[in-house]
Amino acid sequence: MSIPGSWYLVLSALLFGIGALGLLVRRNVLVMFMCIELMLNAANLAFVTFSRTLKDIGGQADVFFVLVVAAAEVTVGLAIVVAIFRRRTNAVADDLSSMKG
């Protein structure tokens, strides 16, 4: 018998929590992006686990689309980072306060 689905879901929840903690705590924009990737991967792991336990291939198809959207998101996000930090020297999110009211 293979591993119970609940173990994977606990691992997925822990990975999501670590990613969320990093996103809230770290100040480097690039590391914050990586933490978003961690949370997306936690969701992907949960999708695949539900696909296996419910015997439904739809979960794996969803992971496929999440991968595509993650690639597009990283592409645009890093382009924005490059565009912003062409005028700056560091990549700290706190410095991006020029639109503060």
Add this chain to the structure above:
Amino acid sequence: MGNVLAAAPTLPDLAIFILGALMVLGGALGVIAWRNPVHAALSLILTLFGIAVLFIEQQADFLAAVQIIVYAGAIVVLFLFVIMFLGVDRNENIHSEPLAGQRPLAGLLVLIVVGSILALGFESHWLTGAKSVVAPTTNSYWNINELGRVVFSDYLFAFEATGALLVVAVVGAVVLARRSGAATSEEAVPTLEDDEFAEEVER
């Protein structure tokens, strides 16, 4: 519904799961703990490989391969490229805390969220939703046929939409990364190439 928790796993499955879980959690902790962004990106690769191991353990072979190719091969390379390009690959002072009380508050919020997820999971025996709404998974180790059929039939509109999304993302990245005005646009070239590479991998 409760039988998912009942059966005991065999030793090889258990070993692979523990290995994958250690890779995932160790890499994730490395991402948020390393001071150097390059080290964080390398830890991210460890996490992504761990996820791929767990995908294989759950008979999602195609997704494991795509995970390694797209994430470790394209996305992390893009991260590393931007880190090097911006020259931010030096140590960050992660001990300074400009916003007072941010870290305890963040830890508390994350504890609440993870605790809620786990409590809901235990409460509902980890399984919700309707069964077999799209197509059943096959028991064989090669589920690529079924996945391909579903993506090109039931999810055809979503597939076309993601194709359009990728084109929009590439065009947007080029526009954003291009240096405006009369200056040379040589800095936009590597980003453009990487984006196209990422898109080709996706196809």
